[in-house]
Amino acid sequence: MLTERVINWLDERIDLTGIRHFIAEKTVPVHAHKVWYYMGGMTLFLLIVQVVTGILLLLYYRPSAEEAYESVQFIVSQVQFGWLIRNVHSWSANLLILVAFVHMFSTFFMRAYRKPREITWISGVLLLFLMMTFGFSGYLLPWNELAFFATKVGTGIAGAVPFVGDFLVRFLRGGDDVTGATLTRFYGLHVAVLPMVMTGLLMIHLLLVQRQGMSVPLGVERAVRNGQPLKQMPFFPNYVLRDVLAWYVGLALLAALALFYPWELGTKADAFAPVPAGIRPEWYFLAMFQALKLLPAHILGFEGEMLGVLGFSAAAGLLLFVPFLDRRASEGKANRLLTVAGVLAVVYLVVFTIYGYVAA
Amino acid sequence: MATSATGHLPPSPMKRRTFLDRLLGLGLVSTTLAVVYPLWRYLNPPASGEAATTSAVAGRVTDLAPNSGQIFKFGNRPALVLRTPDGEFRAFNAVCTHLDCTVQYKADTSQIWCACHNGIYDLGGNVVSGPPPRPLEPYHVNLRGEPGQEEIVVTRA
Amino acid sequence: MPRVEFRKRARVTVLALGIWLVAYGPARAGQAPGSQPAVGCITCHEGLADARLSAPAVDEPGDVHGARGFTCLVCHGGDGTSQDQARAHDRARGFRGKPAAAAVTEVCARCHSDAEFMRRYAPRQRVDQASEYATSVHGQQLARGDTKVATCVSCHGAHGIRMVSDAKSPVFPLNVSATCSRCHADAAHMAGYVLPDGSPLPTDQHELYERSVHYAALTKANDLSAPTCNDCHGNHGAAPPGVGAVVNVCGTCHAVFSSKFALSTHSQIFDRGCVECHSNHEVLQPSDAMLGTDEPALCITCHGEGDNGYEAARTMRSDIDRLKEAIDASVALVGRAANAGMEMSDEELSLREARNHLTLARTEVHTFDLPSVQKVIQEGFDVTASVDQAGQAALDELSFRRTGLAVSLGAILLVVVALALKIREVDRTYGVRS
Numbered sequence: 039m040l041t042e043r044v045i046n047w048l049d050e051r052i053d054l055t056g057i058r059h060f061i062a063e064k065t066v067p068v069h070a071h072k073v074w075y076y077m078g079g080m081t082l083f084l085l086i087v088q089v090v091t092g093i094l095l096l097l098y099y100r101p102s103a104e105e106a107y108e109s110v111q112f113i114v115s116q117v118q119f120g121w122l123i124r125n126v127h128s129w130s131a132n133l134l135i136l137v138a139f140v141h142m143f144s145t146f147f148m149r150a151y152r153k154p155r156e157i158t159w160i161s162g163v164l165l166l167f168l169m170m171t172f173g174f175s176g177y178l179l180p181w182n183e184l185a186f187f188a189t190k191v192g193t194g195i196a197g198a199v200p201f202v203g204d205f206l207v208r209f210l211r212g213g214d215d216v217t218g219a220t221l222t223r224f225y226g227l228h229v230a231v232l233p234m235v236m237t238g239l240l241m242i243h244l245l246l247v248q249r250q251g252m253s254v255p256l257g258v259e260r261a262v263r264n265g266q267p268l269k270q271m272p273f274f275p276n277y278v279l280r281d282v283l284a285w286y287v288g289l290a291l292l293a294a295l296a297l298f299y300p301w302e303l304g305t306k307a308d309a310f311a312p313v314p315a316g317i318r319p320e321w322y323f324l325a326m327f328q329a330l331k332l333l334p335a336h337i338l339g340f341e342g343e344m345l346g347v348l349g350f351s352a353a354a355g356l357l358l359f360v361p362f363l364d365r366r367a368s369e370g371k372a373n374r375l376l377t378v379a380g381v382l383a384v385v386y387l388v389v390f391t392i393y394g395y396v397a398a
Numbered sequence: 399m400a401t402s403a404t405g406h407l408p409p410s411p412m413k414r415r416t417f418l419d420r421l422l423g424l425g426l427v428s429t430t431l432a433v434v435y436p437l438w439r440y441l442n443p444p445a446s447g448e449a450a451t452t453s454a455v456a457g458r459v460t461d462l463a464p465n466s467g468q469i470f471k472f473g474n475r476p477a478l479v480l481r482t483p484d485g486e487f488r489a490f491n492a493v494c495t496h497l498d499c500t501v502q503y504k505a506d507t508s509q510i511w512c513a514c515h516n517g518i519y520d521l522g523g524n525v526v527s528g529p530p531p532r533p534l535e536p537y538h539v540n541l542r543g544e545p546g547q548e549e550i551v552v553t554r555a
Numbered sequence: 556m557p558r559v560e561f562r563k564r565a566r567v568t569v570l571a572l573g574i575w576l577v578a579y580g581p582a583r584a585g586q587a588p589g590s591q592p593a594v595g596c597i598t599c600h601e602g603l604a605d606a607r608l609s610a611p612a613v614d615e616p617g618d619v620h621g622a623r624g625f626t627c628l629v630c631h632g633g634d635g636t637s638q639d640q641a642r643a644h645d646r647a648r649g650f651r652g653k654p655a656a657a658a659v660t661e662v663c664a665r666c667h668s669d670a671e672f673m674r675r676y677a678p679r680q681r682v683d684q685a686s687e688y689a690t691s692v693h694g695q696q697l698a699r700g701d702t703k704v705a706t707c708v709s710c711h712g713a714h715g716i717r718m719v720s721d722a723k724s725p726v727f728p729l730n731v732s733a734t735c736s737r738c739h740a741d742a743a744h745m746a747g748y749v750l751p752d753g754s755p756l757p758t759d760q761h762e763l764y765e766r767s768v769h770y771a772a773l774t775k776a777n778d779l780s781a782p783t784c785n786d787c788h789g790n791h792g793a794a795p796p797g798v799g800a801v802v803n804v805c806g807t808c809h810a811v812f813s814s815k816f817a818l819s820t821h822s823q824i825f826d827r828g829c830v831e832c833h834s835n836h837e838v839l840q841p842s843d844a845m846l847g848t849d850e851p852a853l854c855i856t857c858h859g860e861g862d863n864g865y866e867a868a869r870t871m872r873s874d875i876d877r878l879k880e881a882i883d884a885s886v887a888l889v890g891r892a893a894n895a896g897m898e899m900s901d902e903e904l905s906l907r908e909a910r911n912h913l914t915l916a917r918t919e920v921h922t923f924d925l926p927s928v929q930k931v932i933q934e935g936f937d938v939t940a941s942v943d944q945a946g947q948a949a950l951d952e953l954s955f956r957r958t959g960l961a962v963s964l965g966a967i968l969l970v971v972v973a974l975a976l977k978i979r980e981v982d983r984t985y986g987v988r989s
Contacts, residue, residue, distance in 0.1 A: 094440055104452075108473075115898035117446045119436035275981050283974040286429070290967045297960050300895050421975055425970030432963040474900045476907065499911045512916045516811040527806055531778040 066272035077141035101225035106181035125296035182304030251376030324394035467503025593626035593635035615715030763837035847872030892949035
């Protein structure tokens with residue numbers, strides 16, 4: 039077959055033995071919780087979709103305040119299948135963040151971050167934050183009213199950080215207010231800076247997963263230690279085919295969403311128009327936003343918003359360094375406190391996101 | 399290999415696998431095409447060229463005799479391109495500044511007129527009489543192309 | 556001093572004075588009358604305690620007379636060089652004091668009605684204000700001895716008079732209504748004046764005017780061409796427009812409405828023309844609710860059920876409402892298609908035209924002629940019909956896309972099924988191992 043001939047041709051020039059061996063020997067554990075293994079691959083698939091559709095979009099998009107909105111309108115109405123590309127990009131972005139959260143929480147509850155996978159966890163959490171930054175910067179690019187004001191509010195919250203707050207706001211906005219300068223800056227972030235950082239982190243993350251193989255839940259690890267054999271499935275072709283199946287389902291879902299629930303264009307941003315009622319960020323920031331809104335203006339003499347921002351930063355820090363906080367996991371024991379904390383976090387996120395929607 | 403009562407061999411497992419493989423191959427190829435086709439069409443620039451917000455072609459010089467005008471689409475607004483009795487080309491935003499009706503060129507008085515409430519503008523877009531509070535927004539006009547057959551290109555000031 | 560000596564000196568003084576006056580008199584070309592400095596007047600008056608006497612001595616930056624060298628002496632006469640009150644205020648030296656109300660016009664008109672004189676300072680300015688004033692209600696009342704009415708100084712001020720185009724002038728367009736209201740909104744001042752029919756002159760005009768679209772255009776939309784008191788009542792010849800003249804007055808700006816109205820049956824019937832429906836001072840934003848046969852429509856004030864007018868009003872209103880609904884439906888249709896990714900800017904442009912027809916129909920209502928209104932409405936419906944057609948075509952294209960998607964999904968389903976089968980087979984062949 040053609041593929042075999044190509045592989046042989048390459049093998050004669052760059053020794054593919056290592057890769058061939060790796061593919062032939064790599065296995066994936068089989069147990070009750072193996073469904074969560076697909077979350078990482080799904081995230082990767084959606085990321086690839088984002089990169090491809092993103093590159094296609096930037097062939098027609100114009101990152102200036104005068105032309106951005108019109109260029110998106112042009113893509114959606116004039117460019118052939120532009121509506122498909124743009125809507126897939128918008129939907130895939132949201133699904134990507136959702137699946138990334140699921141992937142993060144599933145690895146958390148299964149304690150996959152324990153030794154030797156601490157770096158995988160840290161790179162993963164950083165990737166999650168990066169995805170959310172991608173979402174925040176990309177949201178502004180169509181330069182519509184909702185995005186403009188959501189960005190104004192969002193970048194304004196950065197001002198609550200003590201000492202460097204004002205600098206942060208100016209740095210993010212490219213000035214004192216959200217203007218065309220902000221748009222250009224966010225565009226540069228979205229298509230150049232963030233992808234570069236993401237590539238690095240992703241390489242580390244994937245390489246480590248390949249080198250270290252899949253982690254198993256603590257219960258399964260204990261069973262293995264007690265002598266029970268662990269079933270394994272060959273990575274290629276068994277696991278790969280399943281992964282590809284999931285990806286195809288994802289593709290079908292994206293296409294259907296793009297057609298039946300197209301993303302709105304909105305009205306062009308006008309800096310002097312009054313803030314529309316019920317302005318709020320995208321759903322993945324909503325829980326945080328809603329919590330900040332509920333905080334009283336002053337708590338014990340400190341600004342409520344500042345304490346809120348610091349609180350969330352502290353939570354992010356805890357999340358990042360959880361492998362070093364959970365000593366028991368490396369010993370094979372479940373840390374009840376962390377499980378409870380994780381469950382509470384999920385509950386908080388779900389409840390406050392819904393609350394944020396309902397409150398508007 | 400066991401034979402059935404009729405003496406036929408059961409279908410060889412090899413054949414079944416190949417059929418499934420063929421089916422899979424067909425499916426993969428067709429879905430790949432279904433993805434590549436829109437991408438290919440997307441990469442081909444559409445007829446309108448670019449997001450027309452700041453410039454539009456209003457027709458050819460041969461379409462407009464002196465002392466005449468016509469409405470054309472500029473972005474999402476109507477615009478008026480006119481030729482003065484002296485032959486000069488001018489263009490304005492055709493949205494009347496009073497209540498947004500579309501203005502027109504009136505050849506008998508060589509003025510721009512709004513039929514809704516009789517607003518009258520001169521050939522510079524300035525209000526002569528009637529209710530409009532502000533003048534019409536002027537646009538730049540350039541001619542481009544073969545002499546005698548140029549396109550009238552209108553751009554935002 | 557001997558009498559002869561005195562008389563000789565007096566004659567010489569008078570002669571000198573006469574020559575001096577002539578030398579500096581208004582006949583001297585190119586020089587403002589009284590251009591002898593009024594230093595004496597200013598030095599005394601600016602030190603006086605009474606503000607009414609000291610204020611005029613202050614040099615106002617926008618003072619159009621002061622800037623051109625016209626001093627106190629031009630209107631008040633007297634000797635401006637002297638600081639001795641008796642000498643400065645000497646009637647023999649031409650001192651006229653504060654002109655009485657009846658004499659004010661004459662004082663101002665001395666220059667302002669002199670075309671040759673005014674040409675030297677403001678060639679474009681009119682010189683008929685005084686004669687206009689004589690025709691006004693104010694002028695006529697003044698002639699009858701009523702000194703409560705406005706004279707030149709009531710509106711323009713007496714000292715520190717600014718140009719009309721100066722934003723601080725009491726007769727700058729934005730300030731006119733407040734200036735007129737100083738008297739006309741003061742019930743105590745206006746007591747005793749009556750309308751032609753005998754009822755007391757109202758004092759709520761400004762209050763009503765403040766609610767009008769004209770006031771809003773002037774103060775909020777910065778449209779200085781919007782009418783204020785003088786635009787309808789006249790400036791110097793101020794008087795209410797007479798019966799029959801109202802249509803012409805409103806028609807100076809609202810020309811189309813007045814010409815259509817003039818052709819209608821209502822122009823023969825309405826005493827007060829436009830005012831019957833639109834009011835004179837409280838001219839509110841008109842709405843479709845004013846037309847028709849349901850409250851708060853105005854047609855039913857006169858028309859009752861069964862008469863032609865009633866039927867016409869009802870039909871006109873329902874036709875306009877139907878066109879509005881058709882436009883809204885078209886907008887929704889186009890919006891749906893546009894949101895789904897279709898190019899609808901041509902249709903959006905056409906919908907502008909449809910809205911234009913709605914505006915034109917509302918204008919046509921002033922003919923009070925049903926067929927002509929219906930003609931305009933029909934043109935509007937033609938536009939919405941073609942837009943609906945295009946919108947429907949766009950939605951059909953959308954269905955076509957959905958079919959395309961269904962086909963792709965079919966292909967994907969094929970792959971998914973094949974993959975599932977393949978996985979089963981592969982699991983069997985290679986199997987899971989420990």
